Amino acid sequence: MGAYxxxxxxxxxxxxxxxxxxxxxxxxxxxxxxxxxxRWLGAKYLDEDTVHLVVPRTSYRAQPGISYSAERLADAETVVLDGLAVTGPLRSVTFAARFAADLAAAVKVLDRAAAADLVSLDEVRRSTTATLAGAVGVGQLREALGLAVENSWSPTETEMRLLWRGLGLVEVRCNTPIFDLAGRHLGTPDLFAPAVGMIGEYDGSEHLDGARRASDIRREGAFRRAGLEYVEMVAADRRDPRDFLARTTDALSRVDRSRWRWTLEAPPWWRRTETVAQRRALTSRDRQRLLGWQR
Structure with missing residues (x-):
């Protein structure tokens, strides 16, 4: 059959x-x-060199860009979307995390699947316990589950979070709303370490636009007036994170809890969307209104 x-x-x-x-x-x-x-099922920012396929026998030989697995696959674990047969979200994410190049890559894929609401981390944990005991790579999967979150909006946020963890910042939230003591929304930063009042933001090229940059500066000012420390990461820091880590360490030395004027307690009218369960509970209209810009 020809194809082009x-x-x-x-x-x-x-x-x-x-x-x-x-x-x-x-x-x-x-x-x-x-x-x-x-990715075919809707997760964003996933792109690797090799596409993996499950086949019922091992007669297929790996070739550049394609890898074959003969792991057993139940009919219920397969879905057909737009004419292409793919494994369902749980089988796909556990496979990807088990065979990821390293722990950070495994965390990234879990973050991406959860951000797309394809899986919750609890669903992955239950599936891992029920079906993957002793499977190849399950140790890495379990370790990654301990580091993954459900509200990371980009791979860069995952990278930043893991870098901060290396500095001892274990409780780091992604895209959690912060309010002043009067209940006004100060902002929803990429990263927030509540134990030390530390905000982390990634400034990509889109942040250089005049209007966007002005908005970022105003928001940083609001955070700082509430007593929060603020650290930015830029593209060069992804190649060599040493200066980003040094800036974070400097900011940690300036933490002054006596100046804190912020809270994570949302006002009654605020609709939370930080977990897979919260997002799945939204109506289609509310989902578009609250999440449409990032989907």
Missing amino acids: VPADLDEALAVEQRIVSAAWPSLGVGVVTGWAAL
């Missing part, structure tokens, strides 16, 4: 086309799993 890729393929669909192209040789037999299945 259009010459004018939209660049935005390049990763999806690569997934389809990898699945084509085993069409009708192989099932896409891991990061590629999660």
Whole structure:
């Protein structure tokens, strides 16, 4: 059966086309799993060099960009979406975390799947206990579950959070709203370490826009007036995080709890969306109103 890729393929669909192209040789037999299945199911910011497929036998040989697994797969663990057979969210995320290159990569994929509301971390824990005892890579999966969160909006936030953990900042929340003592919303930062009143933000290129930059500066001022310390991460820090860690350490030395004028207690009218359960409980209208901008 002949097949071709259009010459004018939209660049935005390049990763999806690569997934389809990898699945084509085993069409009708192989099932896409891991990061590629999660992306096909709606998780954002997932893109790796190799697409993984589950096949019922080992006669397929790995080739550049494609890897085959002969792990047993129940019919109930497969879904067909837009004509492509993929493993369901739980099977996909546990596979991806078990075979991730390292612990940080495993945490990232768990974060991405939860942020898309494909799985909750409790669902992954229960599935791991029930079906994966002794499976290859399950130790890494369990360790990653202890570090993952359900409200990380980007891989960069995961990277920052793990860097802070290396400094001893164990309780770090992602995208949690902070209020002043009168109940006014100060902002929802990328990272917040409540035990020390420390905020972390990643400033990508989109933050350089004039209006966005002005908004960021006003928000930083509001945080600082509430007694919070504030540390930014930029693209260069991802390549070499030493200066970011040094700036964080400097900020920790300036923590002054006597100046704190903030709370995490939301006013009665605030609708929380920080967990998978909270987001799944939203109506379609509220989901679009509260989360549409980030989806």
